Amino acid sequence: MAKSSEVTLEAISGELKKKPSDVVVIGVRQGADGPELAANPLSAKAAEALQASLTALGVTGAADQLHRLPGVDGLGADVIALAGLGKNDDGESLRRAAGSAVRQLAGTSTVTLSFPLADVAALAAVAEGAALGAYAFHEHRSSRDGLKTPVTTVRIHTELAGADGAKEALRRAAVVGRYVNSTRDLVNQPPNVLYPESFAAAAKDAAKPLPVKVTVWDEKRLEKEGFGGILGVGKGSSRPPRLVKVEYAPAKSRAHLALVGKGITFDTGGISLKPPANMDEMKSDMAGAATVLNTALAAAELGLPVTVTAWLCIAENMPSGTAQRPSDVMTVFGGKTVEVLNTDAEGRLVMADGLVAASQEQPDVIIDVATLTGAQLIALGDRTAGLMGHDGVTAALKASADAAGELMWPMPIPEELRPTLDSEVADLANIGARHGGMMTAAAFLREFVGSDATGETISWAHIDIAGPSFNNGSAYGYTPKKATGSALRTLLSYAETLAS
Template identity: 45%
Template sequence: MTTSLATLDLIDTDPAELQVGAIVIGVYSQDPGAPAPLLLASGAESIAAAFDGRLVDTLVLLGATGTTGEVTKLATLGTVSSPLVVAVGLGPEPVGALPATETLRRAAANAVRALSGTAKVALALPVSEEPDGEIGALRALAEGALLGGYRFAGYKSTPVPARLTPVTAVSIHVPDAADKTFRAELKRAGAVGRAVAQTRDWVNTPANELRPPAFATAVAEAARRAGLTVEVLDEKALKKAGYGGIIAVGQGSEAPPRLVRISYTPSRGSRRKVALIGKGITFDSGGVSIKPAQGMWEMKSDMAGAAAVAATLLAVAELKPKVTVTGYLPMAENMVSGSAYRPGDVVSMYSGKKVEVLNTDAEGRMVLADAIARACEDEPDYLLETSTLTGGQVIALGKRVSGVMGTASLCDRVREAGEAVGEPAWPMPLPDDVRKGMDSDVADISQVNSGMDRAGHMLQGGVFLSEFVADGVDWAHIDIAGPSYNSGEPAGYLSKGGTGVPVRTLLELIDRFASE
């Protein structure tokens, strides 16, 4: 099931004359002592002129304050060609600069979401003559518009009411619609938006519809359509090759595990080799160490890391960076049955290490360890792994900030890339005392630190994974347990359900690696 996103295009004609269902403008909040409570942002000049100077006063009467993301609708009654003007708040006016890209991204998203039921929308929001900084105002507006308008198709038997139908077309007003730089930014934003939407679709799909074989097939088919090279290992191939961690986790389910490898190689000029690894637990019951029933339905999202990696490769195929990118997606369903793996088991991993299992609900690190060891055989320059690994991430950093562990320099680069695209992440340590407590009496390493219980649980996951990274490989583990799934109401460009984190961070990093 694939969600249809709005189409994007650029326009440079007078916004007041556009034949669209709604025209979106920006407004800044003003200090109480200012001459007016609101200030119109650039892009709204012709709209303001059509209202003979009464636009600000009218918006204030409707309650507009300019607060970031606030949406105020105004019927134009023929004043301009569009029947509706929508003012979106941009916060206080920045001095001598455009609003922050994250502000623009959220503003565009809120406006487009609020205009459900409107077919075509135009954004007349601030855009510089050239892309702003590393991410660009235009890119931010385009991404926000696409992601804010996302709505999972779902399984309802009755049609969606017309008033809730997502916007189908978005035009963005720029100084020159034919400018190659602007058009390149729009193309990239479209590829990114589609990748995030695909991630969200996979994450939002019920677990009974996307068990490991079905998930592997869906990913493989999408990757092949994109021109990527795909290899899928079934349970027989996994067992023969010694992928003990993936087999152990998946053996409790009647739907057997898979390992999907997706490769992109540029036609010429490859500068770096990047490995992307994503956890693909299509449903996590906790296994024998079963989870509490409350909220367990959200465990359909435990494959968000694999979904993000697969979708990132789809965008890479479209954008064609000059780096070799390979994705490794270990997929399994962690279920309770007579054949499920048990606490106390010793598992022989793909790397040859022996792992003592103490908690079957710490299954993600088992499948990821096998995938990491396999990825290191391809000798990548950078290894980026992402997973909904631990509830400890949510406890430590909340629902919006991912935890990052690994090589210090690469962790810093992940943080910087995440900050640039609006997916915040924070580096965390890998303490020696956590590792010491994972020494096992019967194996090379235990799966968790039994002495710490759940204390430092996010760090335990990172420490365990570090044992399977080859010497000399720059690596980063991105724990997205909280940021990958929004159980609350939509906010900004984050829809309810799957969010698509960290697709945009991974693509930003790949861009930066390509420019080295």
């Protein structure tokens, strides 16, 4: 599988004409009295003239707005682009403005961003947005005619170029961009290219340059060791399932974070077949596994003093003569039995195996990530992930999400939902109450979280990314169409809090 091209990030200061670029991007705010040109490298006379012309040019400063104008002397570029900053000056507004500008300027090679940056945190936000915006997925095109190549070099014009922490901020932004875009690449792959065996191989290839150990369970080992959830879901496919463990364990680790990801490389629903409309989007049902894989790799590249173990629970859910049936009873790794009432509630079955396996190592925290329920979209929409689990973990993850600029919202797991998962023939059923289905699914997963050395339940959280992982609408900010790479930045930020 091809890898996305990677953008080069630089911070520069001084006269722009000494560092020529194709486009210089200047910010415009939505002020109370109309559009306001943000601090910029233009001469006072040029800035005054441009400010006076903003309304006539149709510039409002709204997010995602980009206007191109002819360049002026002294900027070292033939084009000026005016990028909307919106109404706020926070890090996420800068991140989105940078990402939107770089995304919309695809087809140019070198872009200079000149936004007002108060500190290194603001520089980091702009750099990260630029890295996320420089993305396209063209791997399976026979011709590149008419396709625009992403920007390859982004220079950030700021007096902070030589400040303490600036170099590390750019490095982290590049790493974040690389692994979010790698996640997007995996999710965007068609299911005839990305299936359990090839996904496992891709994980091994991605880990080769890093201090990471990868272990793969094939179907024979899965059967021998009793991973009934993953095997049950994968029974109907000619492509057998896999479990992949990706382990980054630095010598001076301060904590152990286990990540469990749903990796359904294509989900037909199995015997409980899905309607045909939009079934093509079910190639994205492995986004959780792609996310936890790349979070572990990003932590390794950044050298975080935290052990990160990612469990990728990979299967293809197909209907066939060998597929599991509604009313089958399967035994999850560790011994619990589950009555399968709906084969389209398969993600929780593979995740159950992964949660038990992760628990056996008694990590400090387990976080699972999955495109688990359509109920998540009904409850929280297309862009906000559902966050459930132990209060301490969900609160910390919400703070990490806010810092990373990702939308997550804590939801409860009401106790009255657990009895709806009771089965007359097994320990529990794989579906329960339909209303509040996102929370019912979390109640199911909670049953497979194990105990620590003291006998207490391991701290755990579940993130349902069914909506935010795949963008069916237009691109916005640093978010492209189709795969988004959602949740990786939150998980990485959370791992960094464990490190500190």
